[in-house]
Amino acid sequence: MESILYGVQGFMYPNEVELQWSILIVLYPFITGLVAGAFILASLERVFNVEAVRPTYRLALLTALSFMLVAPLPLQLHLGHPERSLEMYLTPHTTSAMAMFGFVYLWYLMAVLVLEIWLDYRKDIVLAARSTTGWTQKLYRAMALWSDNISERSLEIDDKVGRFITIIGIPSAFLLHGYVGFIFGSIKANPWWSTPLMPIVFLFSAIVSGIVLVMLMYMMVSWIRRTEIDMDCLDTIARYFMYAFIIDFSLEMLDLIHRIYEADESFKSLDFMVHTKLYTSQVILQIVLGTVVPILILGLVQLVKMSPAARKGLYVLSGVLAMIGIFAMRWNVVIGGQLFSKSLLGYTTYKMQFATREGLLPSILLLLLPFVILYVLVRLLPPWPAKPEADKA
Amino acid sequence: MTTDRRDFLKSAGAFIVLTGAASLAWEKVLAGEPEKAPNYKMSDHWWAMTIDIEKCIGCGNCVRADKAENDVPEDFFRTWVERYHVPEGSEDHPEVDSPEGGFNGFPEKYRAGDGSKNFFVPKLCNQCSHSPCTQVCPVGATFESPDGAVLVDKSYCLGCRYCVQACPYGCRYIDPRKNVVDKCTLCYHRITKGLTTACCENCPTGARTLGDLKDPKDPIHAFLRTHKVQVLKPQMATGSKMYYNGLDGSVR
Amino acid sequence: MMERFKDREHLFRMGALFLGALALFLVLRAVFVPKGFGTYGHYREGALKDMASRPLHYAGRHACEECHSDIVDQRKGSKHATIACEACHGPLAEHAADPDKLKPTKPDAAKLCPVCHTENVAKPKGFPQVDPKEHGEGKPCGSCHKPHHPEIA
Numbered sequence A: 001m002e003s004i005l006y007g008v009q010g011f012m013y014p015n016e017v018e019l020q021w022s023i024l025i026v027l028y029p030f031i032t033g034l035v036a037g038a039f040i041l042a043s044l045e046r047v048f049n050v051e052a053v054r055p056t057y058r059l060a061l062l063t064a065l066s067f068m069l070v071a072p073l074p075l076q077l078h079l080g081h082p083e084r085s086l087e088m089y090l091t092p093h094t095t096s097a098m099a100m101f102g103f104v105y106l107w108y109l110m111a112v113l114v115l116e117i118w119l120d121y122r123k124d125i126v127l128a129a130r131s132t133t134g135w136t137q138k139l140y141r142a143m144a145l146w147s148d149n150i151s152e153r154s155l156e157i158d159d160k161v162g163r164f165i166t167i168i169g170i171p172s173a174f175l176l177h178g179y180v181g182f183i184f185g186s187i188k189a190n191p192w193w194s195t196p197l198m199p200i201v202f203l204f205s206a207i208v209s210g211i212v213l214v215m216l217m218y219m220m221v222s223w224i225r226r227t228e229i230d231m232d233c234l235d236t237i238a239r240y241f242m243y244a245f246i247i248d249f250s251l252e253m254l255d256l257i258h259r260i261y262e263a264d265e266s267f268k269s270l271d272f273m274v275h276t277k278l279y280t281s282q283v284i285l286q287i288v289l290g291t292v293v294p295i296l297i298l299g300l301v302q303l304v305k306m307s308p309a310a311r312k313g314l315y316v317l318s319g320v321l322a323m324i325g326i327f328a329m330r331w332n333v334v335i336g337g338q339l340f341s342k343s344l345l346g347y348t349t350y351k352m353q354f355a356t357r358e359g360l361l362p363s364i365l366l367l368l369l370p371f372v373i374l375y376v377l378v379r380l381l382p383p384w385p386a387k388p389e390a391d392k393a
Numbered sequence B: 001m002t003t004d005r006r007d008f009l010k011s012a013g014a015f016i017v018l019t020g021a022a023s024l025a026w027e028k029v030l031a032g033e034p035e036k037a038p039n040y041k042m043s044d045h046w047w048a049m050t051i052d053i054e055k056c057i058g059c060g061n062c063v064r065a066d067k068a069e070n071d072v073p074e075d076f077f078r079t080w081v082e083r084y085h086v087p088e089g090s091e092d093h094p095e096v097d098s099p100e101g102g103f104n105g106f107p108e109k110y111r112a113g114d115g116s117k118n119f120f121v122p123k124l125c126n127q128c129s130h131s132p133c134t135q136v137c138p139v140g141a142t143f144e145s146p147d148g149a150v151l152v153d154k155s156y157c158l159g160c161r162y163c164v165q166a167c168p169y170g171c172r173y174i175d176p177r178k179n180v181v182d183k184c185t186l187c188y189h190r191i192t193k194g195l196t197t198a199c200c201e202n203c204p205t206g207a208r209t210l211g212d213l214k215d216p217k218d219p220i221h222a223f224l225r226t227h228k229v230q231v232l233k234p235q236m237a238t239g240s241k242m243y244y245n246g247l248d249g250s251v252r
Numbered sequence C: 001m002m003e004r005f006k007d008r009e010h011l012f013r014m015g016a017l018f019l020g021a022l023a024l025f026l027v028l029r030a031v032f033v034p035k036g037f038g039t040y041g042h043y044r045e046g047a048l049k050d051m052a053s054r055p056l057h058y059a060g061r062h063a064c065e066e067c068h069s070d071i072v073d074q075r076k077g078s079k080h081a082t083i084a085c086e087a088c089h090g091p092l093a094e095h096a097a098d099p100d101k102l103k104p105t106k107p108d109a110a111k112l113c114p115v116c117h118t119e120n121v122a123k124p125k126g127f128p129q130v131d132p133k134e135h136g137e138g139k140p141c142g143s144c145h146k147p148h149h150p151e152i153a
Helices: A023-049 A051-070 A072-078 A097-131 A134-143 A152-185 A196-224 A231-262 A267-275 A281-305 A309-335 A360-380 B002-029 B061-070 B132-137 B160-167 B198-202 B222-225 C003-033 C046-052 C062-065 C069-075 C085-089 C094-095 C109-118
Strands: B047-052 B080-086 B095-097 B116-124 B140-143 B150-152 B173-175 B180-182 B210-214 B244-247
Touching: A023 A097, A023 A152, A023 A231, A023 A309, A023 B150, A051 C094, A072 A360, A097 A134, A097 A152, A152 A196, A152 C003, A152 C085, A196 A231, A196 A309, A196 C046, A196 C094, A231 A267, A231 A281, A231 A309, A231 B002, A267 B140, A267 C046, A281 B002, A281 B173, A360 B222, B002 B198, B047 B116, B061 B080, B061 B160, B061 B198, B095 B160, B116 B173, B132 B140, B150 B180, B150 C046, B180 B210, B198 B210, B198 C046, B198 C085, C062 C069, C062 C094
Parallel strands: B047 B244
Antiparallel strands: B047 B210, B080 B095, B080 B116, B140 B150, B173 B180
16 A cells, blocks of 8 residues: 555545546647647638638648547547447437537548548549559549549539538537547546636637647748748738737636635645646746746747748747646646645646557657658648649658 | 538438437337346345444544455555544644554554544445446446445446546546456445445444335434434535535534 | 540559458448447447456445344444444445355444544534544543444433
8 A cells, every 4th residue: 555655745635646647638638639739720711711721721621630630549548448438329318418529530530631632632533543553543433432523523623522611511510529639628527627618718829739739730831841931821821829828828817817706615735736746837837938938938039020031939938838838737637636635635647658559659650650640641642733843742 | 501501401400319219219128128137126125324423433444344244455445544633723724644544553653631622434425326437437337336335347347447536535546357347335235135235344433324214104204303413524415325424523 | 435444444443452451441340349249338338347346345234133133122222323333344345245154343433433433624613533542541432432322322
């Protein structure tokens, strides 16, 4: 019993000492957040006719798909019996947010993402099917569902249907990540999680993370391909990044201020936790470095005239900090919510391991996997018109 | 919208609704087998328990009995006992300990006459009638039985741990040997045979007593009427059926 | 009409794919949902049976009283009368099922009695509790107290 109690301060119910949800469950909302955010950025162009961000449209969709495909993997690794996961679809418990989320995920993946990508790329797929041979041709033909029709009229229809799907896609993206927030926010047993603001806070930080991801991807891909960055596009993305972040920050501060003001029975315990165990990840990484500093940088760029090079540098800096901050936010919610006892009388420690099923190593690999998938997707479905001079990308 | 598209959507919609209805009907066909229990009728019982703080001596018999009866893994507890040490004025932050859940009793660490209040509180699954753990289970692996016990279907549990998070009382855990959830089952295998739970059986002072709220002759009715009883965390409205007598306000 | 259909035909292919997936899902559902799921609620009916058929380790006091009525008489009128036999003697369902197969051993009083009767500030005031080192001048508990009727007249 000694070993299990190591790292416990005060009193924890005996069954609470070991954390239930590990870094894998921190990863999961982070990944689905990136998906929702990337999609919403893509839909800005499609639905709200923000022409400036057009260059990133296809890249944003492919990025969303890559991360969407990886999203269930941390969950599978975490489950005690992953071979039983089909049960969530066969006998979903309709009162369980987790069960219903399985359908939201499936809906979003198939009816929104895959359909939208297919409709936008269909012409390119059919053209590729016509111009390749062998297995590659078989693949493209299958992707075209063995249809060869890319007449003007059919493409017009695709565009209309695609627009309709994007319109449904926006509330679907909200639902996708809002649901994840609700999974936490609806647990009355946990005062750190239980708040109606949780789905909205999750959603807005997801939007920020997705926008940043597409922005950074666009900059990196342009650098690799040695193509010029459309500064109009980049500046517009950065502006949306800032707006979304300001809303997100306000919501998080609202939650914090509300807790401090009302100071209910959980306050003392949670306050102590934030000042000790969660100080680095919450105050320093999430709030200061991860939110306030990037917002100030972005604000500065709006107020002071700067060269494109300077702006690019600041966008990268604020983007990286924001990503760290948003990851830290997921950490603080998931891990933080389990560090204190439900008796409000004690604290435990998260003992993260490295090379175990729920350790740090699989988490790092899972974060890298979407980029591998994205590479494959980009080769298969290039997001940009082919350049005459062939390059590494 | 053109008529073609409208027609397509109409027929697709109809198809989905009809197949949905068909699958629900099919489910009903598959389910529904008559109850096979010999003498025990679930509808005759509604299980609860009374725990009398004024009688608990912290001997730990209940913890040991439960471990022996229910194959509880080491380091985890279906039931445990907490010791409260409440110096005057610190009702909102009592000192609590539960060394190995009370399995080996409680070595003395306080002195008499220091002006504090000290007592034991046995804890277990509250067998909630509006159980938050059942609400969040994604697949139906944990459930409220018709006779009022909250049980776990170990062959169906995914080990997602959502129910562990949702329980306000900390009574659930993952069995590391099977990677599924486990918790106090109110000794369902005993109470359906007319025996009492292992913990109540072995409590030497009668601090823990199983009760059947549907049995008019059960002493629990008189107990609830004549004692000032409370449930743990009443503000959570879980419908807990563990009724504590003499529960101090400092108890968490 | 065929012209207009031609330009939408690929959408119908996609639609067919979706419907195929839906049909597959319904088939999986029909095959894999366990029998008896949903009878009493959103769970497998068989789980109740599984729970109810776990093995017993404690026989319960009535099983003991069936054979050991002499002990029952001894305990009459004593504070120990209401304590379950197995509370001190351990789980004995095996012995109750086949008394000759497993003969229980007598518990060691020196270890057993202090579990309940060592004084502790958290124990209720009226409960008999002593300091085992000082009480009884170090003599074994049994030299003054019979376990089945511990009261000293």
